[in-house]
Amino acid sequence: MSEIANAVTAEHFRYLAERTVGEDAFLRQLKNEARTAGIPPIWISPEQASFMQILLKLCKARDVVEIGTLAGYSAITMARALPPGGKVHTIEVSPVHARFAYQWIARSEVADRVAIHRGDARIILPTFAADSADAAFLDADKPSYPFYLKECLRIVRQGGLIMADNAFAFGELLAHDSNEPEVLAMRAFNDLVAREAALQSIIVPLGDGLWVGVKL
Ligand SMILES: C[S@@+](CC[C@H](N)C(=O)[O-])C[C@H]1O[C@@H](n2cnc3c(N)ncnc32)[C@H](O)[C@@H]1O
Numbered sequence: 001m002s003e004i005a006n007a008v009t010a011e012h013f014r015y016l017a018e019r020t021v022g023e024d025a026f027l028r029q030l031k032n033e034a035r036t037a038g039i040p041p042i043w044i045s046p047e048q049a050s051f052m053q054i055l056l057k058l059c060k061a062r063d064v065v066e067i068g069t070l071a072g073y074s075a076i077t078m079a080r081a082l083p084p085g086g087k088v089h090t091i092e093v094s095p096v097h098a099r100f101a102y103q104w105i106a107r108s109e110v111a112d113r114v115a116i117h118r119g120d121a122r123i124i125l126p127t128f129a130a131d132s133a134d135a136a137f138l139d140a141d142k143p144s145y146p147f148y149l150k151e152c153l154r155i156v157r158q159g160g161l162i163m164a165d166n167a168f169a170f171g172e173l174l175a176h177d178s179n180e181p182e183v184l185a186m187r188a189f190n191d192l193v194a195r196e197a198a199l200q201s202i203i204v205p206l207g208d209g210l211w212v213g214v215k216l
Contacts (some may be wrong), residue, residue, distance in 0.1 A: 002111075003213055004083055006177045008205070010121065010144075011115070016047070016181050017046070017047055017103070018092065020046060020047045020050045022046050023046050023049075026107075026108065027073060027076065027077070029072065030069070030071060030072065030073060030076075030104050031043065031176070033075070033104075034070075034071035034073075034100060035196050036048060037096075037100055037216055039054060039070065039071050039096070039097060039100060040070075043070055043071060043073035043074060044073065044074045044077075044139070044165060044207055045124070045206065045207035045208075047089040047206045047207060048051050048165070048206045048207040048210055049073075049074065049077040049132060051101070051204065051210070052074075052077070052078060052081070052163060052210075053078070053080065053081035053208055054081075054205035055082050055095065055135075055161055055163070055212065056078060056081040056082065056134075056135055056161070056179070059134060059135060059159070059160065059161050060134070061082060061086070061134035061135040061160075061161065062082060062083060062085065062087070062104075063086065063087055063089070063132060063133045063134055063135075064078055064079075064082065064086075064087070064089065064133060064135045064136065064137065065090075065091075065125075065128065065133045065135070065136040065137070065152065065155055065156075065196055066078065066088055066089065066090040066091065066136070066139065066140050066149075067090075067099060067121045067125070067136070067137070067139060067140045067148050068090075068091070068121075068135045068139035068140030068141075069090040069091065069092035069097060069101045069116060070092070070097050070099070070101065070139075070164060071097065071101055071104065072090075072101030072102075072104045072105045072114070074137065074139065075088045075090040075101065075105065075114050075116075076105060076108050076110055076114065077106070079092065079110035079113035079114050080109075080110055081107065081109075082110075082113055085124075086112055086113050087114070087115055088113060088114045088115070088116070089115050089116065089133070090116055090130070091116075091119070091121040091124050091125070091140075092104070092116060092117070092118060093118075093119060093120045093121065093140075095118065098116055098118045099142045102116055103118060104109050104151065121140055121144070121148060122144055122147060122156060124149075125151040125152075126151060126166050128151075128155045129155070130154050130155065131155070131157045131158075132155055132157075133152075133156050133157070133160065134156065134157060134160045134161065135156060135160055135161040135162070135163070136152040136155065136160075136161070136162050136163070137163045137164070137165070138152065138163070138211075139147065139160075139162075139163065139164070139165040139166075141182075142181075142182040142185035142186050142189065143181060143182070143185040145186075145189040146166060146188075146189060146192055148164075149162070149189075149192070149193070149196070153196075153198055153199070153215060155216075156215050157213065158215055158216070159215065160214070160215050161212070161213070161214060161215075162199060162201075162209040162211075162212075162213045162214075162215060163210060163211060163212050163213070164189070165207065165208060165209075165210055165211075166186055166208045166209065167190055167203040167209030167210065167211050168186075168203075168205075168208045168209030169182070169183040169186035169187060169207070169209075170182070170183065170208060171208065173179065173186065173187065173190075173209070190203070190211075193211055196213075197216075198215060198216065199210065199213035199214065200214045201213030203216070
């Protein structure tokens with residue numbers, strides 16, 4: 001590891017977070033009301049959201065697949081980076097989460113750029129056509145990530161973007177006494193992505209660690 005990498009401290013991170021365009025009142029209210037509704041606060045961080053928007057703009061994404069909608073936070077932020085006519089196809093298995101997200105997406109300015117697919121992504125993803133998306137974001141049940149990656153490599157076009165959250169396994173990645181199934185799944189997934197020849201990828205240390213890969 002280089003000295004430069006060692007130089008990135010929590011203070012550096014606070015510094016960059018303070019200089020990242022943050023959330024607007026709508027997204028802050030969405031999060032508050034999601035908490036009140038009993039939805040777990042496991043959405044992406046504002047820094048991840050901003051970085052993902054930049055990547056989506058750079059690759060001129062129009063169609064995006066998301067696995068794991070929760071309250072609609074990341075779907076709305078990604079949709080804001082798309083051109084008119086663009087679409088985030090977001091998949092959610094929990095009827096409670098899907099209902100909440102539906103209401104908030106409908107109230108957002110990007111309601112026409114988000115489609116919620118209700119159901120299990122393991123069933124829904126195989127119905128999406130090959131090369132039909134410019135980008136994908138994996139953010140659901142971790143043991144299914146290898147399947148989601150395989151499907152997204154089929155669905156995303158060459159040169160497109162594949163992102164996955166929680167590379168740092170909820171902060172437990174390097175805690176070797178942690179053997180929670182979701183932590184073990186993320187460790188195995190990280191090794192799988194590192195070996196995946198169809199992707200050029202890197203873990204970006206934002207939020208809980210964001211995998212970013214380009215389909216070769
Ligand atoms: C971490 S949250 C997603 C957060 C969201 N992407 C955000 O940042 O705003 C994970 C979501 O995936 C959903 N989920 C879990 N397993 C799923 C599956 N097999 N198919 C679809 N959604 C699933 C959960 O119900 C939960 O709402």
